[in-house]
Amino acid sequence: HTAFDSNGGGYFGPYLKFAGWDALEIQGKADEDVIIYIDGESGVVTIESAPLEAIDTHLVSRQLTEMYARDEKDMRNISVASTGQAADYAAICGINLSYYDPRRKEIRIKQAARGGSGRVFRDKRIKGIVVRYSSMGGDSNGPADQSLLRKAGQRINKEISDFDASQNNMREVGTPYLVEIMDRFDLLPVENYRYGSHPDHKKIMGQYWKNLFDHSGPDGCWYGCTMACSHTIPHFHLKTGPYVGQAVWVDGPEYETLGGLGSNCGIFDPEAILEMSFYADTYGIDTISAGNSIAFAMECYEYGILDKEKTGGLELTWGNTEVALELLHQMARGEGFGVVVGQGIRSMKSVFAEEYGADPMLLNDIGTEIKGLESSEYMTKESLAQQGGYALASKGPQHDEAWLIFMEQVHKQLPTFEAKAEALHYFPLFRTWFSLHGLCKLPWNDIIPVSNKTAKEPAKVPEHVENYCWIYEGVTGQKVTIDDLLLQSEKVYNFQRIMNLRAGYGTREFDYPPYRLMGPVTVKEYESRAERYDKSLLEDAGINPAGMSTEAKMTELRKYRQDRYEKLVDAVYKRRGWNSNGVPTMETVTRLGIDIPEVVELVSKHGC
Ligand code: SF4
Missing domain, CATH: 1.10.569.10 (Aldehyde Ferredoxin Oxidoreductase Protein, subunit A, domain 2)
Incomplete structure (x- = not known):
């Protein structure tokens, strides 16, 4: 019900970009099953009838890789976007993005799974979108200053080599x-x-x-x-x-x-x-x-x-x-x-x-x-900031927008509503920036540099933020600060919110999590963590639970937690420059330069 973006690894995105495409918009529906082939070498795009090819990803991505590659070596130059049979019937389907693994001679896949794009894909009768790009090199995206890219790359690569095994061990x-x-x-x-x-x-x-x-x-x-x-x-x-x-x-x-x-x-x-x-x-x-x-x-x-x-x-x-x-x-x-x-x-x-x-x-x-x-797979009952991370995300509860659960619950870094609101401003924007630029987020904070020990705001991993400023400048030639990067995202983020608004879903009533993600819905649930909830009632809500029935305690806890969530929403809207109904104000859309007539008319209708 909202504007959605979903990202995945694999070679499809970069190959498409190197083949000369900033974006690919697919309009209409085919009458029969088709394959879209984008040849990055000749610049020709063809839409081909595909009655015989499979639909399931593990089959069709191999068939299409073999079909469009000139020889085994060329298979590495092919990436296929596909989905599977379920996308003909189920809404909860996404898109798989392939790459060829020459060492194992296998087609590997990564998913842009969220938001239902696979169902749209099959509704258009697409079996696969194939992109071929055969001139892959370190300068395929025409960087303005490769030395800056090398500087950022060498720093992060060294950290991964030195620390990954003792930190998250992502490599193993x-x-x-x-x-x-x-x-x-x-x-x-x-x-x-x-x-x-x-x-x-x-x-x-x-x-x-x-x-x-x-x-x-x-x-x-x-x-x-x-x-x-x-x-x-x-x-x-x-x-x-x-x-x-x-x-x-x-x-x-x-x-x-x-x-x-x-x-x-x-x-x-x-x-x-x-x-x-x-x-x-x-x-x-x-x-x-x-x-x-x-x-x-x-x-x-x-x-x-x-x-x-x-x-x-x-x-x-x-x-x-x-x-x-x-x-x-x-x-x-x-x-x-x-x-x-x-x-x-x-x-x-x-x-x-x-x-x-x-x-x-x-x-x-x-x-x-x-x-x-x-919602993605984190239990948010004890993290108000993560409840907001899920429910205040424009696209819905996908953790790639704001993963604050550890900051708040484990590291205790967000003690006030203002601190939570600031995090719910900064992190969704920073993470949106990765999606906008086609970058994998993991090397940002799944590896932590030594400098973080003395960093003022360690959760932001400032040294890595500097890497991204170098990368942006290295590719575009434009010198930027973190504020510039955030501004890029903020324009898109608010525009997404406005698209939701236009579709009838961009207001406060759609920004609430189900109570299961906020607290115990059932007696069994409450009693399984009774000590924790009793403590929360006493210390947070100021209600002495002694002598109360479990049902009465649940009612009081729910009132307290829902009220606390309302306060969070108020603080976040204020920080984001939205009115109390969650609509970007005229001042915000003007500041961001997205005050085109349709936007102005829409936000005006909502009292901004
Ligand atoms: S860190 Fe990112 S780019 Fe590297 S393998 Fe993992 S998902 Fe892929």
Whole structure:
């Protein structure tokens, strides 16, 4: 329901840019399945009929890479954007971006999974967009001053070489290193975010995946990336679905997949998660949205909102790996209850309320979507700033906009509303800047330089911010400060908000998280962390819980937390230059230079 952007690694973006394209807009729909081929050498774009090629990513990306490459060496010059069969039926589908791994002779993929772009892709009958660029070199984007790029590159590469093993160990473990940390701080989503930890998390921790990963070649999803965190698992034997019995390579799994399709569904069987990860990717399904949607359906099943009759015989009990997998297969076949789940939580909430008589308030409380997007995999109950990071994000609760949970909850760096509002101004803008410039965010703060020990604002990683100023100047020749970079983002961020406004979704009422992401919805949840919530009532809300029933305590805690959230929203809107309804003021749109007549008319209508 909002303007959306989703980013992914792989070679597609850079090759498209080097082939001469700043953006690619696809209008209309084809009458038959097609492939769009962009030849960066000849500058010719063709739209070709594609009746015979596969739809699932692991097949079509190989077919198209082989079809358009002149020889094996040329396969590295091809990147394919594709989705999968599920995108013909399910809204929660994204796009996969490929690159050829010459060492392993495998097609590897990264996902721009969020926001439903895969469904749009297939609705246009596209099987793949292929870009070929064969003149790859260090100066393919025509940098103004390569010495500045080298200076930034050498500094970050040295830090990664020196410190990665003792910091996050991304080069050996990748993002699964987070599972253990999330569990330790009670932040790992378990059973539809009811809880934040589980003893079985050990089965899906980083060490387990590290042992399975193929370490025979570099794991960068872009040329020369020293962090090289895009790992892959070889020769995994599938046990279900249309490719049963085949041995495949499975890219990832990333932390978000482990949290979504794993712990949040009560699933801790690593092989089952790997199978789900493979199928979700090749079918084009977003693992975060699928994980949360299945978890939501499982909780509804527990409460009797769903039963076997409604699910077509599927028992949606926590941890039921067979059923979770079958739901993914049904999404791809376009049949059964999987299609209902595949439309995402917002759609399920309407169906369950209207057709099954479920209590809409309960559904709204436990359905972890905001602005129609399922939230990413961090338990935000104890982090007000992260609740804002999710719900105040223009595109919905995707952590790549503002990941403040550690800053607030672990490092205690955001003690006041003003500090939270400042963070909810700075970080969404800084992170938007990565998306605007096609850069991977990980080398910004997944490796920490020595200088950070004495930095005034360590969360911003000032030395790395300086790297990005050098990179921008090196490419464009334009000298910039961090304020210039933030201003670039702020224009886009506010314009996105205005697009939401135009679509009817850019005001305050759409900026609230479901209560499940703010506090305990059920008695069982409250009592599982009673000491923490009692303390919060006493110390934060000033209410002595002694002698109160759990229900009464829940009511008071909810009042306190919802009131606190309102105060946060007020502070953030003020910092962002928006009015109390969340609309950018005339002063803001004028300052940002986006005061074109349509924008002025729209914000005026909203009292600005
Ligand atoms: S750090 Fe970024 S560019 Fe490098 S491998 Fe990981 S995801 Fe890809």
